[in-house]
Amino acid sequence: MATKGKETNKELEVEEIVSKSEQFIENNSKKIIYGIIAIALVVGAVLGIKHGYLAPKEKAAAVALFKGEQYFAKDSFNLALNGNGADYEGFDAIIDQYGSTASGNLAKAYAGICYFKIGDYEKALEKLKSFKAKDNMISPTIIGLIGDCYVNMGNIKEGISYFEKAAKEADNETISPVFLKKAGVAYESLKQYKDAVKAYTTIKEKYYNSMEASDIDKYITRASVEGK
Numbered sequence: 001m002a003t004k005g006k007e008t009n010k011e012l013e014v015e016e017i018v019s020k021s022e023q024f025i026e027n028n029s030k031k032i033i034y035g036i037i038a039i040a041l042v043v044g045a046v047l048g049i050k051h052g053y054l055a056p057k058e059k060a061a062a063v064a065l066f067k068g069e070q071y072f073a074k075d076s077f078n079l080a081l082n083g084n085g086a087d088y089e090g091f092d093a094i095i096d097q098y099g100s101t102a103s104g105n106l107a108k109a110y111a112g113i114c115y116f117k118i119g120d121y122e123k124a125l126e127k128l129k130s131f132k133a134k135d136n137m138i139s140p141t142i143i144g145l146i147g148d149c150y151v152n153m154g155n156i157k158e159g160i161s162y163f164e165k166a167a168k169e170a171d172n173e174t175i176s177p178v179f180l181k182k183a184g185v186a187y188e189s190l191k192q193y194k195d196a197v198k199a200y201t202t203i204k205e206k207y208y209n210s211m212e213a214s215d216i217d218k219y220i221t222r223a224s225v226e227g228k
Helices: 002-019 023-051 056-073 077-082 091-098 102-117 121-130 138-152 156-170 176-189 193-206 212-226
Strands: none
Touching (some): 056 077, 056 102, 077 091, 102 121, 102 138, 138 176, 156 176, 176 193, 193 212
């Protein structure tokens, strides 16, 4: 009876970790997302001022986006998405009007994160998948968040594929270990322990200076024991 109870508790624990996106990793993902987008905005602003190449439509989009960023920073996700009924129309409206601009593209990322935070994962997927970027920081972070959407919708296998894609595309110690760890936890929930060990071991061997590597041995041990 004790063994059965222990196994039940273990299943509930793993289910909670996966469905809610393990708190430790979730907290770090949020910081990464906000930090990267903030950096992108600063770089874009500097380039715009320095080179003076922003077209009128781009300038209008950037102005429209500014108020939404303020609501976003305060976690006022509904206001950020839908506007305040006065001087700000919302990320969705910005996408409709300025979707072809750099700021309009960034609004897609913001909107996707907002929908994720309020639990509308279908809408989050729509916005996040429409966001375009080619780099090893912003793009893989958004790809990883797509994985979170799938996991929270119960499609764990699809979520894992995005976690692994995000880790591969980033290939750095800031992003990759976060999503490899998510993949490992998700694999464990599916009882695919060898795959979980592989994900954790990659963190240990390739990203050994990362925060996630500091306690990765206990994850490797857990998955190894469960897989016997």
